[in-house]
Amino acid sequence: MVKKILKYLFFSISGFILVALLVLFAPAIWYRWVTYPRFEKQVNEFQKLRKEPAALTKLNTYRGILHAHSYWSHDSEGTLYDIIPAAKYAGIDFIFLTDHPRGNIDTLPRGYKGYYEGVLIEPGSEKQGLLTWPLNSTIIDWNIDKDIVVKNIVSRGGIIFYAHSEEPHNWANQYYQGMEIYNIHTDTKDESLFPHIINFVVNGNKYRHWALREMFDEQTSILALWDSLNIKRKTVGFSAVDAHENQNIRARYLKDGRIEWLGTNANVIDTMEVKFWNKWLFQKPDENGWVFKWMIDSYRTSFNHITNYLLADTLSTTSLADHLKKGHLYTAFKSLGDARGFMYYSMNDRDSISGILGDSIKIDQVKTLNVVSPLPGQFKLIHDGKTVHVSSDENYQYSWSEPIQKGAYRIEMHIKLKGEFIPWLYSNPIYVY
Ligand SMILES: [Zn+2]
Incomplete structure (x- = not known):
């Protein structure tokens, strides 16, 4: 009798566990075998539609990362061994790092600076919601009032952008130059993480x-905020991958031969002896000494997820910084399609180019707003926060039927995937005054 009950209990518990596991893993398994191969095929077909537009200006387009962390930050272990191959994979030309300072007196430059296998790295700092690249040798005193830090850096030729636009900032500050219009970390905040971890x-x-794309939500309130600021004054919009390569489980040897386990944010979670029963877990140490790695966020995936495209003269800090301040920048989800070749510009009544994205153009120098794109999609023209025109023509042109209105005009491009239009590219506005 007891045997029978035990047998019954055993089968019902195992059955219950099996069903629970199936329910938990079913969506991810479905994605693995049905949804993602389908997406992959669609994206590959979309790439085939690529047509390189002719260059319209003398400026070159450089792909870049404007918010990322390296080993200098307390919550990252990233080194060039991780960062440079990832940059190469994603076709990244420059990385403006934003490492968290190690104290309130922050001496720059520090960490990586210069060209590494052709990738330009400029060190910067992230603290109190600010991203800064002072560009010159500087000591930032983070003890003083934040608005004064902003004023000091900008008046000495440096850059201050606001990070994490979902958080409170002094939007009325007159010195900061730009804000994040997309940040992977911001986007993940509203997700319940458990299903994503299973995925x-x-x-x-x-x-x-x-799997990363699964977390995407259109950042409508942040975009609305950006539009409202651009009505008052130029605010450069850019995307941030905020890559730390730290949402991972990793292990490495300590000097005494034991193993140290690191969890999220590069925090040590455990140390253990290597024994016959756990030895199989560990591989030969890689360049950084890791003998075990299970990754969620890698530089490689982040850098290729969303990318900034900056129009500049040369791949040098001076030229990039100069054009960054001017807003000669658009950003696109690169894993869906590379946007290099895109251009948004205005033409005057003599049919010559009077300005490009980020520029302020006198009203009598604007007859049409135009876009060329290497990939087809839907163009949305947004004037001071309101969509005024939508078109899916091969190349975009807008002219006013009534008198031209002043204001900030920006372009969004949406592409068709999963049977619907999804956001692909955001351009900085042309300011008509
Ligand atoms: Zn960050």
């Missing part, structure tokens, strides 16, 4: 980019 367990190897 990464199943799809993290082969389809990590789609």
Whole structure:
């Protein structure tokens, strides 16, 4: 009798666990075998539609990362061994790092600075919601009032952008030059992480980019805020990957031969002896000494997820910084399609180019607003926060039927995937005054 009850209990508990596991893993398994291969195919077909537009100005387009962390930050272990191959994979030309300072007296430059296998790295700092690249040798005193830090850096030729636009900032400050209009970290904040972790367990190897994409939400309130600021004054919009390569589980040897386990944010979670029963877990140490790695966010996936495209003269800090301040920048979800070649510009009544994205143009120098794009999609023209025109023509042109109105005009491009239009590209506005 007891045997029978035990047998019954055993089968019902195992059955229950099996069903629970199936329910938990079913969506991820479905994605793995049905949804993601389908997306992959659609994206590959979309790439085939690529047509390189002729260059319209003398400026070159450089792909860049404007918010990322390296080993200098307390919550990252990233070194050039991780960062440079990831940049190469994603076609990144420059990385403006934003490492958290190690104290309130912050001496720059520090960490990486210069060209590494052709990738330009400029060190910067992230603290109290500010991203800064002072560009010159500087000591930032983070003890003093934040608005004064902003004023000091900007008046000495440096850059201050606001990070994490979902958080409170002094938007009335007259010195800061730009804000994040997309940040991967911001986007993940509203997600319940458990289903995503299961998705990464199943799809993290082969389809990590789609697993990351699963968290995407259009940042409508942030975009609305950006539009409202641009009515008053130029505010450069850019995207941030905020990559730390730290949402991972990793292990490495300590000097005494034990293993140290690191969890999220590069925090040590445990140390253990290597024994016959756990030895199989650990591989030969890689360049950074890791013997075990299970990754959710990697530089490689982040850098390729969303990318800034900056129009500049040369790949030098001076030229990039100069054009960055001017807002000669658009940003696009690169894993869906590379946007290099895109251009948004205004033409005057003599049919010559009077300005490009980020520029302020006198009203009598504007007859049409135009876009060329290497990939097809839907163009949305947004004037001071209001969509005024939508078109899916091959190349975009807008002319006013009534007298031209002043204000900030920006372009969004949406592409068709999963049977619907999804945001792909955001351009800085042309300011008509
Ligand atoms: Zn950050």
